[in-house]
Amino acid sequence: MNNDRINGIFNKYQGQAGSLIRVMMEIQEEEHWLSREILVKISEKLEVPLSRVLRIATYYKSFSVTPKGRHEIQICTGTACHIRGAQSVLDTVQDLIGIKPGETDLDQKFSLETVNCQGSCTCGPMIKIDQVTQSRLSSAQIADLLKKYD
Amino acid sequence: MTRINSAAELEELRQGILSKKDPDKPSIAICAGLSCLGLGNGTIISAFKEEINKQSLESKIDIVTTGCHGFCEKGPIVVINPEEICYLEVKPEDVPEIISQTVIEKKVIDRLVYTDPNSGEKATHMAEIPFYKNQMRVLLGNNSKINPKCIDDYLMIGGYSALAKALFEMSPVQVLEEVKIANLRGRGGGGFPAGRKWETTRNAPNEEKYVIVNAHEGEPGAYMDRALFQANPHSVLEGLIIGAYAIGSHQGFIYTRHDTPELRKNLDIALAQAEEYGLLGENILGSGFNFKVEVHFDVGIFVSGESSALMRSIEGKAPEPKPKYIRTSVNGIWDRPSNLNNVETWANVPQIISKGSEWYNSIGTDRSKGTKLISLSGHVCNSTIVEVPMGTSLKEIVYDFGGGIPNGKRLKAIHLGGPMGGTIPESLIDNPLDFDVLAKLGASMGAGDILVMDEGTCLVELARYFIDFLSGESCGKCVPCREGIRQMQNILTNMTKGKGREGDIELMEELAEVMGAAALCSLGRSVQNPLLSMLRYFRDEFEAHVKEKRCPAHSCKEAAIEGV
Numbered sequence: 001m002n003n004d005r006i007n008g009i010f011n012k013y014q015g016q017a018g019s020l021i022r023v024m025m026e027i028q029e030e031e032h033w034l035s036r037e038i039l040v041k042i043s044e045k046l047e048v049p050l051s052r053v054l055r056i057a058t059y060y061k062s063f064s065v066t067p068k069g070r071h072e073i074q075i076c077t078g079t080a081c082h083i084r085g086a087q088s089v090l091d092t093v094q095d096l097i098g099i100k101p102g103e104t105d106l107d108q109k110f111s112l113e114t115v116n117c118q119g120s121c122t123c124g125p126m127i128k129i130d131q132v133t134q135s136r137l138s139s140a141q142i143a144d145l146l147k148k149y150d
Numbered sequence: 151m152t153r154i155n156s157a158a159e160l161e162e163l164r165q166g167i168l169s170k171k172d173p174d175k176p177s178i179a180i181c182a183g184l185s186c187l188g189l190g191n192g193t194i195i196s197a198f199k200e201e202i203n204k205q206s207l208e209s210k211i212d213i214v215t216t217g218c219h220g221f222c223e224k225g226p227i228v229v230i231n232p233e234e235i236c237y238l239e240v241k242p243e244d245v246p247e248i249i250s251q252t253v254i255e256k257k258v259i260d261r262l263v264y265t266d267p268n269s270g271e272k273a274t275h276m277a278e279i280p281f282y283k284n285q286m287r288v289l290l291g292n293n294s295k296i297n298p299k300c301i302d303d304y305l306m307i308g309g310y311s312a313l314a315k316a317l318f319e320m321s322p323v324q325v326l327e328e329v330k331i332a333n334l335r336g337r338g339g340g341g342f343p344a345g346r347k348w349e350t351t352r353n354a355p356n357e358e359k360y361v362i363v364n365a366h367e368g369e370p371g372a373y374m375d376r377a378l379f380q381a382n383p384h385s386v387l388e389g390l391i392i393g394a395y396a397i398g399s400h401q402g403f404i405y406t407r408h409d410t411p412e413l414r415k416n417l418d419i420a421l422a423q424a425e426e427y428g429l430l431g432e433n434i435l436g437s438g439f440n441f442k443v444e445v446h447f448d449v450g451i452f453v454s455g456e457s458s459a460l461m462r463s464i465e466g467k468a469p470e471p472k473p474k475y476i477r478t479s480v481n482g483i484w485d486r487p488s489n490l491n492n493v494e495t496w497a498n499v500p501q502i503i504s505k506g507s508e509w510y511n512s513i514g515t516d517r518s519k520g521t522k523l524i525s526l527s528g529h530v531c532n533s534t535i536v537e538v539p540m541g542t543s544l545k546e547i548v549y550d551f552g553g554g555i556p557n558g559k560r561l562k563a564i565h566l567g568g569p570m571g572g573t574i575p576e577s578l579i580d581n582p583l584d585f586d587v588l589a590k591l592g593a594s595m596g597a598g599d600i601l602v603m604d605e606g607t608c609l610v611e612l613a614r615y616f617i618d619f620l621s622g623e624s625c626g627k628c629v630p631c632r633e634g635i636r637q638m639q640n641i642l643t644n645m646t647k648g649k650g651r652e653g654d655i656e657l658m659e660e661l662a663e664v665m666g667a668a669a670l671c672s673l674g675r676s677v678q679n680p681l682l683s684m685l686r687y688f689r690d691e692f693e694a695h696v697k698e699k700r701c702p703a704h705s706c707k708e709a710a711i712e713g714v
Contacts, residue, residue, distance in 0.1 A: 020466040025408050025449050052467070059468045061622075062408065062450035078370035079568070079601050080527035082615055116452065116619075119373030119410065121527035122222040122534070123188035131411075133188035 078117025183218025186225035217381015312500035332507035338492030354487035369568030372599035389499030452623035471671030514540030567596020570676035572683030608705035631674030650696035
């Protein structure tokens with residue numbers, strides 16, 4: 001855990017209950033997930049009941065309460081990607097790495113999730129790996145692409 | 151940066167910026183919109199920087215990373231100014247040639263310019279490309295000219311003069327009246343008159359009032375707001391400040407998505423720069439008007455674009471809608487009057503104030519005024535963002551701007567307004583882009599996203615897709631929405647698998663009726679819209695799935711296997 005960065009976030013928003021979602025978002029961006037320990041700390045620092053912190057953490061899809069893999073794969077399943085074959089891209093990725101959306105593999109190499117429209121419909125079907133967009137993918141290209149990551 | 155204390159100082163600053171600018175200095179505008187970014191413009195930007203560095207031309211050539219130019223299909227797009235030479239589908243290996251040939255020698259590189267797919271005619275300048283030429287780019291036109299990270303660029307093109315006009319030449323009521331006469335209607339989906347909404351909040355009995363930019367844009371296939379906001383954040387901000395002045399609000403909120411880093415960066419910079427110039431904060435431009443803005447983020451759920459849910463989220467709570475016995479414009483964030491408009495609506499405000507409601511009323515149809523941003527996606531040659539006057543025919547949008555249907559296929563239908571919109575068949579695409587005309591056809595305009603579908607698309611499958619999407623997005627608070635969606639999802643999934651039963655269609659219609667009447671918020675009440683519009687125009691396709699276990703579009707494979 002990068003304590004300096006996390007403490008920086010806490011110092012900025014200390015006692016501001018209204019900034020709960022923003023604080024959780026900033027910490028998740030640093031840590032890629034929200035541990036129980038962190039959630040308790042958020043509750044204390046922002047003076048928000050832990051029950052509300054937990055509720056927000058489990059309500060939004062972008063928050064993860066389990067650790068993520070080293071590489072995060074996001075597959076866009078927006079309408080345009082869908083009718084351009086996002087499902088077959090998703091099936092191929094699932095076959096290759098052996099996990100379903102929302103899961104992380106045992107080696108903690110990949111995490112997989114589906115995301116809503118990313119606003120670059122001309123790139124569809126598209127996936128993002130570690131925030132880098134891969135455009136107009138065919139199922140055949142995916143195996144080569146995933147080999148680049150370790 | 152020094153604070154600007156009056157309208158005269160603002161003009162002085164503008165003239166100063168203009169006089170310092172050398173109009174002949176070459177500048178390379180590289181589109182950094184979301185699509186161009188996805189198509190690899192990052193490497194193009196570094197290639198340009200590297201090449202300019204290598205030739206030690208830093209002081210002679212400017213590089214500007216701009217927001218979306220709109221012609222996303224042909225990205226990455228590079229525009230060489232001041233000549234406005236437009237290069238499409240640029241690759242890193244083209245960069246040295248662009249610098250030496252075009253920027254220095256002023257020669258056009260033929261292979262990189264636009265070629266008309268039908269006539270083979272070339273177009274060198276941005277304004278000559280039919281895609282741009284035939285649009286009316288009131289809101290998007292400046293995207294390729296300004297650096298979104300630099301407020302001076304916005305000032306250079308006349309930015310914040312509408313704000314100065316509103317603050318010093320008009321009373322809040324006059325501003326409100328102007329927007330009302332302009333007949334500006336909300337661009338987020340409802341098409342509700344913005345002026346009337348403002349008036350409700352202005353007259354609501356509470357001193358503390360809020361104004362909010364809805365930049366949530368959760369509809370799949372809608373990406374015009376992100377493009378506009380990222381490319382020209384100040385145009386939205388200026389509209390918001392003018393609106394706050396008219397309404398009597400001193401606190402604004404921007405609610406946007408967390409997953410668009412480039413937009414977040416531009417927005418943070420825009421707010422900081424506006425504050426430094428005294429265009430935000432205390433005593434704006436020395437007028438005595440105070441206004442601040444906070445940014446809040448959606449972290450990934452569709453329902454938080456709904457007004458009452460969005461406001462709960464700004465309060466730091468879970469974004470669940472609440473019953474609107476009293477409208478949010480009267481009882482919103484922390485039970486105070488809160489006026490919510492979407493990005494495009496706010497961006498229209500400075501235009502109306504500077505050019506007047508008469509000008510605005512001269513564009514569009516009888517009851518839908520101004521221009522509209524449209525994002526095209528799906529089975530269309532150009533997945534792009536276009537800005538056209540209201541009243542433009544849907545056919546023109548799909549064929550002239552979208553370039554028609556790829557792979558020689560036939561158009562089957564278009565879908566407007568995402569998972570809460572509606573589908574209309576090919577036979578009706580001569581209809582104009584107009585809030586009321588589209589509503590009568592059973593397809594709301596939504597945010598302006600048009601999904602184009604060719605003959606190979608199965609509408610039962612699409613209905614299933616939308617319901618499937620919404621099943622994950624419903625907040626679950628009210629039973630009609632939560633359970634209704636689940637039942638519809640089961641029925642539609644069965645249909646696509648060839649397991650539909652007699653009476654399924656009627657059962658879904660009944661469910662739709664109950665949800666439309668009983669769900670808590672507009673999400674639950676509009677879930678059935680796509681389905682109902684599809685049943686209206688393509689009922690036979692649903693019947694074929696149920697009665698004959700057959701998919702007429704040959705798309706549902708499991709249905710076809712058992713089929714005739």
